[in-house]
Structure formats: C-alpha cells, structure tokens
Amino acid sequence: MTALVEMRNIKKHFGHVIALAGVSFDVHAGECHCLLGDNGAGKSTFIKIMSGVYQPTEGEVLVDGSPVVFDSPRAAMAAGIATVYQDLAMIPLMSVSRNFWMGREPEKGVWPLRTFDLAKADEITVAEMRRMGISLRGPDQAVGTLSGGERQTVAIARAVYFGAKVLILDEPTSALGVRQTANVLSTIDRVRKQGIGVVFITHNVRHALAVGDRFTVLNRGQTLGTAERGSVDAAALQDMMAGGQEMALLESSLGGTI
Amino acid sequence: MTDASPDVRRDERIKPVSPFRRALIRPELGGICGTILVFLLFAAIAGDSGMFAAEGVMNWTVVSAQFMVIAVGACLLMIAGEFDLSTGSMIGFAGVMMAILAIHFSLPLWLAIILTFAFCVLVGAVNGWLVIRTGLPSFIVTLAFLYILRGLTIWGAVYFTRQTIIGGLNEKTAGDWLAPLFGGKVLTGLFTWMGEAGWIATFTRGNRAGQPVIDGVPMLIVWAIVLVIFGHWLLTRTKFGNWIFASGGDAQAARYVGVPVNRVKILMFMLSAFCACVFATCQVMEFGSASADRGLLKEFEAIICVVIGGALLTGGYGSVIGAALGAIIFGVVQQGLFFANAESSLFRVFLGVILLTAVIMNTYIRRIITGER
Numbered sequence: 001m002t003a004l005v006e007m008r009n010i011k012k013h014f015g016h017v018i019a020l021a022g023v024s025f026d027v028h029a030g031e032c033h034c035l036l037g038d039n040g041a042g043k044s045t046f047i048k049i050m051s052g053v054y055q056p057t058e059g060e061v062l063v064d065g066s067p068v069v070f071d072s073p074r075a076a077m078a079a080g081i082a083t084v085y086q087d088l089a090m091i092p093l094m095s096v097s098r099n100f101w102m103g104r105e106p107e108k109g110v111w112p113l114r115t116f117d118l119a120k121a122d123e124i125t126v127a128e129m130r131r132m133g134i135s136l137r138g139p140d141q142a143v144g145t146l147s148g149g150e151r152q153t154v155a156i157a158r159a160v161y162f163g164a165k166v167l168i169l170d171e172p173t174s175a176l177g178v179r180q181t182a183n184v185l186s187t188i189d190r191v192r193k194q195g196i197g198v199v200f201i202t203h204n205v206r207h208a209l210a211v212g213d214r215f216t217v218l219n220r221g222q223t224l225g226t227a228e229r230g231s232v233d234a235a236a237l238q239d240m241m242a243g244g245q246e247m248a249l250l251e252s253s254l255g256g257t258i
Numbered sequence: 259m260t261d262a263s264p265d266v267r268r269d270e271r272i273k274p275v276s277p278f279r280r281a282l283i284r285p286e287l288g289g290i291c292g293t294i295l296v297f298l299l300f301a302a303i304a305g306d307s308g309m310f311a312a313e314g315v316m317n318w319t320v321v322s323a324q325f326m327v328i329a330v331g332a333c334l335l336m337i338a339g340e341f342d343l344s345t346g347s348m349i350g351f352a353g354v355m356m357a358i359l360a361i362h363f364s365l366p367l368w369l370a371i372i373l374t375f376a377f378c379v380l381v382g383a384v385n386g387w388l389v390i391r392t393g394l395p396s397f398i399v400t401l402a403f404l405y406i407l408r409g410l411t412i413w414g415a416v417y418f419t420r421q422t423i424i425g426g427l428n429e430k431t432a433g434d435w436l437a438p439l440f441g442g443k444v445l446t447g448l449f450t451w452m453g454e455a456g457w458i459a460t461f462t463r464g465n466r467a468g469q470p471v472i473d474g475v476p477m478l479i480v481w482a483i484v485l486v487i488f489g490h491w492l493l494t495r496t497k498f499g500n501w502i503f504a505s506g507g508d509a510q511a512a513r514y515v516g517v518p519v520n521r522v523k524i525l526m527f528m529l530s531a532f533c534a535c536v537f538a539t540c541q542v543m544e545f546g547s548a549s550a551d552r553g554l555l556k557e558f559e560a561i562i563c564v565v566i567g568g569a570l571l572t573g574g575y576g577s578v579i580g581a582a583l584g585a586i587i588f589g590v591v592q593q594g595l596f597f598a599n600a601e602s603s604l605f606r607v608f609l610g611v612i613l614l615t616a617v618i619m620n621t622y623i624r625r626i627i628t629g630e631r
Contacts, residue, residue: 073514074516077516083514085514090511091503091504091507091508091511091512091574092507093503093507093570093574093575093624093627094500094503094504094507094574098500098503098504101500102500102501102504102512102515102517103501103504103512103515103516103517104515104516105497105500107497114496114497115495115496116495116496116497116499116500118495142627144627145627
C-alpha cells in the first residue's frame with residue numbers, strides 16, 4: 001500500500017543550526033502514526049515542513065507516491081494535509097459555526113447580493129459536532145465558552161469535514177486535563193476509523209500508546225527508528241526520547257514514576 | 259481503545275442561561291440602553307425647548323448622521339483589528355482638494371469629486387499597505403497620516419489660493435450632475451405637503467413664506483442610512499463579513515485557514531477613507547466652501563461612537579448597528595445640551611462619562627461571551 005504522505009530523508013538547516021539531520025516518516029490511510037520527541041527534538045520543524053510552512057533543505061516529500069513541493073500551507077491543504085495547531089486553531093469571540101466555516105463559507109444568492117448561508121452552516125456545524133460527541137447550546141455559541149478539548153475537537157471536525165486525508169495534530173493533549181484528553185484521544189480514534197491518516201505529535205508516551213499504531217521517536221534532529229504497536233513499551237519509548245543513560249539515572253532517583 | 263459512544267448529554271455543571279442574560283449578550287445592548295437613556299434624559303430636561311419639534315429633530319439628526327457616516331468606516335475597520343486616526347485630517351484634505359480642483363483648476367465639480375474620492379481611497383490603501391508591510395500598529399501609521407494630511411491640506415490651500423477657506427462652490431453646483439448626490443435633498447414633496455397640511459412649521463414671512471422650514475431630508479442622512487445598512491449587511495450576512503471578524507479576532511488563525519487577511523484589512527482602510535470623503539463632500543456641498551481645519555478630532559469621535567456601540571478596541575467583535583446608535587447618542591447629547599441651555603463645555607464631561615461606562619459594560623459583556631472570569 002502506498003503511503004498517503006511519505007517524507008524521505010528530510011534535512012533542515014537554519015543557518016549553521018542543523019534542526020533535522022535526515023528524518024524519514026510516512027503515514028498510511030486509517031492509521032495513527034505518533035511522532036514522539038522531547039522539547040527541541042525537531043518535531044515542530046518537521047511538521048512545519050509537512051504542512052508547507054517551511055521547505056526542506058534536502059529530502060523529498062511524496063503524496064500518494066509522487067514527489068511534491070509545498071511552497072505554502074495552502075498548497076499542503078490543497079493536497080489534503082490539514083494541520084490542527086495547539087492554540088491557533090480557533091477565534092474565541094466568534095461563534096462555533098462562524099469558526100467552523102471560516103475561510104470556506106457557503107454562499108447563496110446571486111452576485112452582488114451573495115450572502116453567507118448561515119442556516120446551512122449552522123445545521124451542518126451542529127450535525128458534525130454531534131458526530132464528534134459535542135453537544136452545543138447552539139451554533140451561535142462562542143468558541144470562548146468551550147473547553148480546550150472541545151476546541152481541539154471542533155478544529156479536528158472542521159479539518160475532517162473539509163476533506164483532509166492526513167490530519168496533523170500538534171500536541172493536542174499537552175494543555176488538557178484527564179477527561180478532556182480522553183475525549184480528544186477518542187476523537188483521534190474515531191477519525192482514524194474513517195480512513196484518515198493521523199499524525200499525532202506528542203511528548204507524552206501514555207497518550208501515544210493509547211491510540212498509536214506506529215511510533216517514531218525524534219531525538220536531536222534524528223530519528224531513532226519506527227516501532228509497531230505491541231513491539232514496544234512505554235519505558236523503551238521514554239528511553240529513546242530522552243536519550244538513555246542520563247534519563248535512567250534521573251528515573252531511578254524518582255523511583256520510576258515518570 | 260474502544261469506540262466511545264458520543265457523549266451528547268448536557269454538561270450538568272453549566273448553568274442554564276436566562277433569557278435576560280442571553281439578550282444581554284449582544285454588542286448593541288449598550289447602544290440600545292444608552293439611546294433610550296439619553297432620549298429620556300433630554301425629554302425631561304429639554305422637552306419644551308423645541309428639541310423634539312421638526313426643526314429640532316432635523317438638527318440633531320443631521321449631526322448624528324455625520325457621526326454615523328464616519329462611524330461605519332471606523333467600526334468595520336476596528337472589527338478587522340485596526341484603527342484609522344487619519345479620518346479627521348482626511349475630511350479636511352478631501353474638502354480642500356475638491357475645492358482647489360474645482361475653483362483653482364476650474365475642473366467641473368463632478369470631476370473634482372471623483373478625483374478626490376479616488377485619491378483619498380488610494381491614501382486609505384497606502385495606510386493599509388504600510389500597516390501590513392511594516393507590521394507596525396495602525397495607531398502609529400495612521401497617526402503619521404493625521405499630521406501629513408493636515409499639513410498638506412493647509413499648505414495646499416495657502417499655496418494655491420492664499421487662504422485656508424475656499425468658497426465659491428455654490429455656483430459650481432448648479433447644473434452639476436454629481437453634486438446633488440451629496441448636497442441635494444430628498445422627499446421635498448412630502449415636506450411641502452406636510453407644511454401645507456399644517457403638520458410642520460412653515461415660514462410666515464419673506465420670500466419663502468408658506469414653504470416648510472424643513473424642506474427635505476439632506477442627502478447626508480440618506481448616505482448615513484445607506485452606509486449603515488450596507489455595513490450591517492456586509493458584516494453579518496456575507497462571507498466577507500466573516501473574514502472581517504476573523505481578521506480582527508486572530509489574524510494568524512485566520513491565515514491558517516486561508517482567509518485573505520491582508521486584503522480584508524486594506525479594503526477596510528479604503529472604506530474608512532471613503533466614508534471620510536462622503537462626510538467631507540456633503541459638508542462642502544452644504545456650506546458651499548471648504549476649510550483646511552474641518553474634521554478636527556473626528557477620528558476620535560468616530561472611534562467613541564464605535565466603542566459606545568459595543569465594539570472591542572482589540573478587534574474581532576462589534577456591530578454596525580451599535581456604532582450607528584453610538585452616533586445617535588453622540589449627536590443627541592451634543593445638540594441636546596445646546597437645546598437645554600447647558601454649559602457647552604459640559605458636553606465633554608458627559609462624553610467622557612458615557613465612554614467610560616460603555617467600555618466597562620463592554621468588558622463585562624465580553625467576559626460573559628468568552629466565559630472568562
């Protein structure tokens with residue numbers, strides 16, 4: 001099976017800083033591929049290349065097996081790669097419906113009297129939110145009144161509704177509480193079952209193990225290989241992320257609680 | 259993980275929202291309350307002064323309409339997340355430019371009006387372009403244009419005509435096809451009829467005896483109503499309106515989903531300049547002259563109308579109807595104190611108090627909307 005997106009030997013240099021030193025990664029339809037790494041490992045740089053924000057210094061990006069060059073986030077979006085950023089996804093003062101359709105508003109009527117079809121927008125928004133397990137007070141409810149997890153879910157629902165084939169989630173659970181995290185993880189699971197490839201970026205091994213099919217660990221701009229679900233446990237992933245010895249020492253002093 | 263069934267039960271921790279509180283969550287609410295309040299106030303203290311007779315009504319309606327015209331531009335721009343402090347200077351500039359073109363260069367008035375509009379809207383676009391390209395706050399960029407335009411206005415008036423007030427435009431309006439669009443009056447027949455029926459005051463002496471004192475609705479009021487309806491429709495009913503909210507709410511988030519934020523902001527700067535031009539042209543046609551000092555402080559008055567109307571200074575939230583109500587409050591208070599024979603300097607005190615009350619109330623409303631504590 002061809003991967004939806006394949007990244008081959010990606011290198012990225014910022015001046016004399018080597019942010020990525022040859023990273024390969026792919027995601028298939030219907031799987032959740034977790035990209036793990038500690039702070040500064042190069043996760044953000046890597047997904048920004050995948051979503052068209054940065055261009056790689058070296059290496060290839062392939063969509064459905066053919067090489068492409070994304071010169072802007074819009075190009076990546078057009079190819080079906082949607083990114084949900086941790087905090088920049090939603091506008092709190094606007095209603096859920098207006099946020100959901102932002103940039104792709106449905107219209108009705110004839111020019112120059114074309115109007116934003118609010119009735120249709122509201123109806124679809126409520127239906128999509130219900131499918132994701134969120135009950136809105138109304139489509140005109142402001143996003144600011146939603147919890148962090150619900151905002152992530154709205155952003156995910158939006159990306160899915162607009163035909164994303166690959167969904168990149170940048171640390172979706174890092175700022176969330178236990179219950180909200182569970183909600184977002186179950187949303188990921190639901191999206192994956194619809195045949196969408198999910199790239200789940202996190203530094204939390206337990207969250208990754210809860211939904212991941214495959215795991216790739218980044219450490220200091222290099223990949224330490226990809227593991228299948230079942231062939232790796234939490235401790236091994238934690239070790240790879242933090243880089244061995246040092247961490248082992250720390251952990252023993254903390255009684256193996258992290 | 260097993261597929262969790264969608265949990266669509268009500269969250270028991272969210273209190274039901276009473277209809278009253280729901281009604282409170284509208285940007286226009288402050289404007290509506292304020293309007294009712296000032297009308298009650300002036301009905302009480304100036305009710306017998308002729309403020310609510312036809313002439314009085316026309317008096318404060320014209321003033322309100324002036325504020326309304328510039329408030330529409332300022333409102334949409336503020337919701338898109340920017341300010342335009344050059345509005346007042348633009349009013350002076352547009353009037354003088356028009357007068358110089360028509361009187362000094364003897365262009366037909368319609369051509370002078372069109373060239374002035376084109377140039378001013380272009381200046382608005384430059385304002386917007388500079389804000390986008392430099393990433394500087396629009397406060398600074400348009401503050402620079404406040405001085406640049408005012409300076410150019412005075413210099414231009416003195417250089418071409420050796421005076422700062424340019425008259426003689428009345429003769430040029432006769433027979434011009436575009437001038438009545440700004441200086442004319444509509445519904446004159448209705449007012450004549452109402453005068454004949456004795457419903458409104460008529461002149462009793464002089465060569466206009468028998469004609470109504472108020473002989474029609476000035477085009478300025480028509481412009482104000484048209485701009486308010488257009489602005490409200492654009493903001494709440496169109497795709498572009500959603501982009502205006504998005505650009506002001508969070509420009510980066512809007513860009514991520516493909517909203518052309520730069521285009522939206524530059525267009526709103528252009529609209530603001532257009533509104534200033536409408537104001538200037540109506541004033542020039544009414545007085546038959548242009549003056550280099552017109553429009554002083556109008557930028558702040560426009561912003562005050564918008565803020566009283568419920569818009570947030572930080573952008574992303576507001577209402578054109580609210581701004582229009584803000585303009586009515588402004589106009590009624592300014593003229594009402596005159597009718598009530600109050601000390602005119604009290605106007606500023608009153609204005610400050612209203613502004614402060616409106617901002618405090620808006621902050622409270624926003625907290626309810628976003629659920630902040």
